[in-house]
Each structure stands twice: as structure tokens, then as C-alpha cells.
Amino acid sequence: MDEGRSPPRDAYALVLDAIDAGLYRPGDRLVESELAERFGVSRTPIREALQRLETQGLLARDGRSLMVASLDHTELSDLYVVRGELEGLAARLAARHATPEEVQVLREMLEADRAIAGDPQALARANRRFHMQIHLASHNRFLMRQLDLVHRSMALLASTSLAAEGRAVGALDEHAAIVGAIEAGDGDAAEAALRQHISRAFMTRLKLDADRAG
Structure with a gap:
């Protein structure tokens, strides 16, 4: 094992923290490629993170796009x-x-x-x-x-x-x-x-x- 290698970054936590910090606000669209580049992770864990956040109601779908959900x-x-x-x-x-x-x-x-x-x-x-x-x-x-x-x-x-x-x-x-x-x-x-x-x-x-x- 390479002890100098940093542990993998949790894409779900990264996106969730960004929403919590206000980097992405209600109505903002989340694009896989942009998130992957911002957080330095591959698109697959980003895609899985977005699916999980959508299931939890934190993201909403607008056609084929996902955006941060708004509360009525x-x-x-x-x-x-x-x-x-x-x-x-x-x-x-x-x-x-x-x-x-x-x-x-x-x-x-x-x-x-x-x-x-x-x-x-x-x-x-x-x-x-x-x-x-x-x-x-x-x-x-x-x-x-x-x-x-x-x-x-x-x-x-x-x-x-x-x-x-x-x-x-x-x-x-x-x-x-x-x-x-x-x-x-x-x-x-x-x-x-x-x-x-x-x-x-x-x-x-x-x-x-x-x-x-x-």
C-alpha cells in the first residue's frame, strides 16, 4: 500500500458540502463534467452522488438536467x-x-x-x-x-x-x-x-x- 497516497474523496460529501456552503443555491444546475473538474474526481462517482442526492430530495430534475431543489x-x-x-x-x-x-x-x-x-x-x-x-x-x-x-x-x-x-x-x-x-x-x-x-x-x-x- 502506498502510504503517501491521499484517501479517495467522497463525491457525495463534496457536492453536499458545496450546497450547504451556498456554492450551489436553489435553482442552480449541476453538471457532471463541471463538478468532476471542480472536485478533482471522475464523473462516475459524481453521477452516483447526484443520483443519491436526487433520491433524498435535495436535487430536482428539469428535463434531463438536475438542479438544486427549491422548497415551496x-x-x-x-x-x-x-x-x-x-x-x-x-x-x-x-x-x-x-x-x-x-x-x-x-x-x-x-x-x-x-x-x-x-x-x-x-x-x-x-x-x-x-x-x-x-x-x-x-x-x-x-x-x-x-x-x-x-x-x-x-x-x-x-x-x-x-x-x-x-x-x-x-x-x-x-x-x-x-x-x-x-x-x-x-x-x-x-x-x-x-x-x-x-x-x-x-x-x-x-x-x-x-x-x-x-
Whole structure:
């Protein structure tokens, strides 16, 4: 075995990460040859990755072309309903199972995130890390798999609700309430706080969409 050879790159993860990072946005067409050249892999794994992403609903077909899917109003609502249920359960389980070290990590994340409240894109990335830490603290791998699918679908949203005026500070205050309930071991309060957090994020997004439509 050639120990100097780098491991093969996962085409699926590369394309998914590019969508999540906003390199490809809803409505953008994905072309096999262009993706293969960008990521330095052959077209076969790219083709398989695109087929997998289409099956998961992250890509949509327009004739013979594939593009990053867009969510209509009903799909957006459905996504937030499922996210609220699953995230709430994760917070409840985290209140029961989180170690002191995991709670401390959440507290440190919260403090660090306050320093970037004025940068919506950076805060959006930090927000994903914060929620992922709660998922990990639930100590339920089956729930984490479902939440991973939900958060992949969140990549189909063209913008972050954290860009709305005042939303960043409000979201961080909501994060503080979630962490406080988890630290206190209060599953009911943790679930309620996280569900309310998701509900407020959804309302903010609806307002943003309405403003753009107007």
C-alpha cells in the first residue's frame, strides 16, 4: 500500500458540502463534467452522488438536467414542523443524558457566538454547530440520523433567518434558555425552549419571504 497516497474523496460529501456552503443555491444546475473538474474526481462517482442526492430530495430534475431543489411554502412548513419535533426531542434527551463537559461546550459556544452576532453568515455556521452539539448530547444515534437528514434539507433555504434585524440577538437569548434548561436537567423546559426557538425562526423566515415577495 502506498502510504503517501491521499484517501479517495467522497463525491457525495463534496457536492453536499458545496450546497450547504451556498456554492450551489436553489435553482442552480449541476453538471457532471463541471463538478468532476471542480472536485478533482471522475464523473462516475459524481453521477452516483447526484443520483443519491436526487433520491433524498435535495436535487430536482428539469428535463434531463438536475438542479438544486427549491422548497415551496408547504414543504417549508413541513420541514419546520419536523425539525421542531425532532430538535425538541433532542433537547429533552440532552437534559437527561448530557455530561457536564458537553454542557460546558454548549456554554462556550454560546459565549463565542455572541462575538459574531453582527455577521449573519458566520453566525449561521455557528448555529449549525450549536444544534449539532445538542444532537450529540442527546446520545441517541437514531435520532441523530434523522436530524442529519433534516439539516441537509435546511441547505435548500437560500438565506438565513439570522440576517433579519434583531433576530441574531433573539436567537442567542433563546440558545441561552435552551442551555440553561439542559444544564438544570429539565427535559420539559429544554424541549419547550427549543421548540419555541424553531417556531420563532420559522416566523422570521416567513416574514422575510413575504417582504421579498412584496
